[in-house]
Amino acid sequence: MTAVATPTVQAERSIWKTTAVFLSRWKAPIGYSVMALLSLLVFGFGPEPGQTTSFALSQASDAVQIPVFSLPSMLTAIVLSVIALGLAGYSTYATYAEKKVGVWLPIAFGLAFMGALLTWAGAGRDSTNVNITGMLVSGVFLAVPLVFGSLAGVVNERSGVVNIAIEGQLLAGAFLAVIVASVTSNAYLGLVAAPIAGALVGSLLALFAVKYWVDQIVVGVVLNVLVIGLTSFFFSTVLSDRPELNQAAAQMQADGGIVLQSLPIPLLADIPVLGPVLFDHNLLVYLMYAIVIALQIMLFKSRWGLRVRAVGEHPKAADTVGIKVNRTRVLSVLLGGAIAGLGGAFFTVANGLSFAKEMTAGKGFIALAAMILGRWNPTGALMAALLFGFADALRIQLGIIGSPIPSEWLAMLPYLATIFAVAGLVGKSRPPAAENIPYKK
Amino acid sequence: MxxxxxxxxxxxxxxxxxxxxxxxxxxxxxxxxxxxxxxxxxxxxxxxxxxxxxxxxxxxxxxxxxxxxxxxxxxxxxxxxxxxxxxxxxxxxxxxxxxNTNADTFVDGIKPLTGSLTLATPLILAGLGLGVGFRAGLFNIGAQGQVIIGATIAWVLGFHVGLPFGIHLAFALLGGLLGGAIWGFIPGVLKATSGANEVIVTIMLNYVALYLLSWLLTFDAFQIPGSDNPKSPNILDTAAWPKLLGDNYNLHWGFIFALVMAGVIWWLMERSTLGFRFRAVGANPHAAAKAGMNVKLTYILVMVVAGAMAGLAGANQILGTERSLTADIAGSIGFDAITVALLGRSRPFGIVGAGLLFGALSAxxxxxxxxxxxxxxxxxxxxxxxxxxxxxxxxxxxxxxxxxxxxxxxxxx
Structure with a gap:
């Protein structure tokens, strides 16, 4: 490559640059407009005039019952699409006027779009209701491992260590949780054991990445393979020879063991819609809320958090003022591992299932995506993980209603949404500066 | 490292x-x-x-x-x-x-070795592409999706198109290469235009490719006539790699092709201007930009090359080893290839060695x-x-x- 560029090459480059600058500036309005138009054309004009969509907000067990109500499908979907178009218009105006748009815009847009989609899918199906509350409840529940996984990523990466091993930590947590729960006949002890398994995987990450300066992404990828290999190996040998070590909740309950039960919070759980969605879950979900709040405060308001962030942004400066860089990193990696391990308990004891090979099925990678979408921030990670959880719940709901969209496309939805979000809506996200750089004195 | x-x-x-x-x-x-x-x-x-x-x-x-x-x-x-x-x-x-020391004849005894070489073939091809990405500083986890798309397009061209022997094979291989290249281009162009993290986009594209393939397999054009299973008929013989050691063994010329491609990638990375650019951007993107290199364009090209190699791995599976398309066509090739590329330290000949070792282990x-x-x-x-x-x-x-x-x-x- 020569340093002196010919005029044609320069011209070519400037065109390239102009296009790239234009696209990166206008991608959000373009993305919103395309989706809003799609919503109007497909969902708005899709239903026949006169068809209705019925929505259910209450579940059979709720204290306060809201009756099922029907809305004219076409009108509702068109109104929602027009709202989406309006939001796209606002985004265009904001880009033009160089105003900053808050996080409310993508959320409001997403709600309008999803609403139009559900109205369209449920149009003219008199026998089935669109069960909104049920969908939201399962969305929160499905988001649990993603929240824990992305929080683990936040803690690790804020200290400058990339954690690709979230998948392995979830799997290890799921594995140890069910074994300890089965041996002791107490699922709550499984919840205690799960973080230990995650921290063990984290300790390997710390050993190789912090002590031996191995590329952090390499260690993470390989640790995933190692944990998949080990858990599958023991599943096929020791656990299949001794099924009493790997019991589902139903089996444990039949034998008189203690299993995780739903613990509705008095009063709060009786609020219509919001109650069952947020305040009627098992202990793991409440632990999740607590950890999100604690981390948000600790990371940004405490001395510990300042140190962790300093080590992740500028380790040399941190070292100069007396912070032990590598010790801080090792502790963060262990803490992150423990959080992810606890999330792993979701797959076995919190779901009432026994362990199965590779049962985390790529959730650790989705958690990684949620962490980046949430911009390395605990509440942001929570929001992004909930988005994935709701997308998954929507897919299941549409499967129940029986939608005209092929199920494969529905399954693709969260992944496509992530790509759009990463590329279009979120744009350039800035990871901690010292990420993936070992600190050598 | x-x-x-x-x-x-x-x-x-x-x-x-x-x-x-x-x-x-x-x-x-x-x-x-x-x-x-x-x-x-x-x-x-x-x-x-x-x-x-x-x-x-x-x-x-x-x-x-x-x-x-x-x-x-x-x-x-x-x-x-x-x-x-x-x-x-x-x-x-x-x-x-x-x-196999338990076999009666040498012909049977050596069968496991040829099996190892067959399994090593896609790992080498996909690993070569991943190695290119790693040396340019891009962490591409998307080989799995790129293999799937490459295999799908190679199957379509190998089954639905009629061409004379040899040309047909080259045509299907080229299709697989292009399919993988397109699947690599997407994260490359997104990274260049909006700074989207390639790790995330490639992970997501793996799932998209998998569901796309399962969706295609629900159509009659992708199923054996008269059957409703998500499994396609075999490609035409004119598009198939000939067997390397006769019909007794599964080993096909695709293995030799993979070795040749290792040479090509070595030449690309060590001897060509483009390879120099890739390595320079990998070593220090800021320095490369200062030296007048277009870093964003380089990211796109790297991902295209990486995707093309993974696409060839998929095409090779269809045209040589498997011949028919199923949802499981990529197995775990894309993920194993990451470890192969890491073990081979992203160098073409190291990747061949690592691919052979992993092929033997899986065999x-x-x-x-x-x-x-x-x-x-x-x-x-x-x-x-x-x-x-x-x-x-x-x-x-x-x-x-x-x-x-x-x-x-x-x-x-």
Whole structure:
């Protein structure tokens, strides 16, 4: 490559640059407009005039019952699409006027779009209701491992260590949780054991990445393979020879063991819609809320958090003022591992299932995506993980209603949404500066 | 990574050794050079992995557990059981991947070796592409999706198009290459235009590719006529790779093709301007930009090349090994290829070696299962331990008491 560029090459480059600058500036309005138009054309004009969509907000067990109500499908979907178009218009105006748009815009847009989609899918199906509350409840529940996984990523990466091993930590947590729960006949002890398994995987990450300066992404990828290999190996040998070590909740309950039960919070759980969605879950979900709040405060308001962030942004400066860089990193990696391990308990004891090979099925990678979408921030990670959880719940709901969209496309939805979000809506996200750089004195 | 540090240590040590007059010093210098070489670290890592594997074999073995129950009265039984279990396991590993000593004839006996080479083929091809990305500083986890799209397009061209033999094969291969390249282009262009993290986009595209393929397999054009299973008919013979050693063996010319492509990628990375640009951007994107290189365009090109190689791996599976399309066509090729590329330290010939090793390990899986009663997952453990240790030469030196290298140059690869 020569340093002196010919005029044609320069011209070519400037065109390239102009296009790239234009696209990166206008991608959000373009993305919103395309989706809003799609919503109007497909969902708005899709239903026949006169068809209705019925929505259910209450579940059979709720204290306060809201009756099922029907809305004219076409009108509702068109109104929602027009709202989406309006939001796209606002985004265009904001880009033009160089105003900053808050996080409310993508959320409001997403709600309008999803609403139009559900109205369209449920149009003219008199026998089935669109069960909104049920969908939201399962969305929160499905988001649990993603929240824990992305929080683990936040803690690790804020200290400058990339954690690709979230998948392995979830799997290890799921594995140890069910074994300890089965041996002791107490699922709550499984919840205690799960973080230990995650921290063990984290300790390997710390050993190789912090002590031996191995590329952090390499260690993470390989640790995933190692944990998949080990858990599958023991599943096929020791656990299949001794099924009493790997019991589902139903089996444990039949034998008189203690299993995780739903613990509705008095009063709060009786609020219509919001109650069952947020305040009627098992202990793991409440632990999740607590950890999100604690981390948000600790990371940004405490001395510990300042140190962790300093080590992740500028380790040399941190070292100069007396912070032990590598010790801080090792502790963060262990803490992150423990959080992810606890999330792993979701797959076995919190779901009432026994362990199965590779049962985390790529959730650790989705958690990684949620962490980046949430911009390395605990509440942001929570929001992004909930988005994935709701997308998954929507897919299941549409499967129940029986939608005209092929199920494969529905399954693709969260992944496509992530790509759009990463590329279009979120744009350039800035990871901690010292990420993936070992600190050598 | 410390790949460079080792290499530089090896390169500089012979000079030191020859500079000394004393014969004893020279011999020591040579020994030191060997001890510090990559090859020894690799060997030690493999030994360490086999030790870890042995521990698993012992834990899983019923005879050992039974004998351990009365360890203090007759400890010899436990050790005998351990010995038998380990010999059984590694014997099965050898018989399943290299040469079946139980076979009557050489023709049958050598079958496992040809099986290993067949399984190594896609790992080498996809690993080559991943290696290019790693050296340019892009972490592409999307080989799985790129393999799927490559295989899908190769199957469509191999089944739905009629062309004379040879041309048809080349056409289908080219289609697979383009399919993979497109699937690599998407994360590349998104990274260049909006800074979207390629790790995330490639992970997501893996899932998109998988569901796209399962969706396509619901159509009649992708199913065997009269059947409703998500499995396609075989490609036409005109598009198939000929067998390399006759119909007795599964090994096909695709293996030779993979070796040729290793040469091509070596030339691209080490001898061409484009490869220099890739390496420069990988070493330091800011310096490369200052030197007048278009870093964003380079990212796109790197992802296209990486995707193209993974696409070829998929096409090769369809045209050589599998011939029909199923949702499981990519198996775990895309993920195994990441470890292959890491083990091969992103260098083409290292990747060929690593691909052969991993091909052999996976080929031995069924034999391990049947003859030694060990789940195939033990192969994953051995693979990952090898890569972990190779990536951390100081740890291996510490464990095996190998001498420290004299010169450590800090170069990040």
């Amino acid at each position: 410390s790949a460079e540090s080792n290499k530089s240590a090896v390169e500089e040590n012979p000079a030191q050794a020859s500079a000394s007059e004393d014969g004893g010093d020279r011999a020591r210098g040579m020994l030191r050079a060997i001890a510090e070489s990559n090859a020894l670290v690799v060997f030690a890592a493999i030994v360490a992995a086999l030790i870890v594997g042995s521990v698993l074999v012992i834990i899983a073995n019923e005879d050992v557990i039974d004998a351990a129950g009365y360890f203090f009265s007759r400890p010899g039984d436990t050790f005998a059981a351990i010995g038998t279990a380990i010999v059984d396991a590694y014997g099965a590993l050898f018989r399943g991947s290299i040469y 031995s899986g069924p034999t391990l299962q049947v003859q030694a009663g060990l789940p195939i997952d033990i192969v994953l453990v051995i693979q990952s331990v090898i890569v972990l240790f190779i990536a951390a030469p100081p740890l291996v030196r510490f464990l095996f008491r190998l001498p420290e290298p004299r010169i450590v140059k800090e170069v990040t690869a």
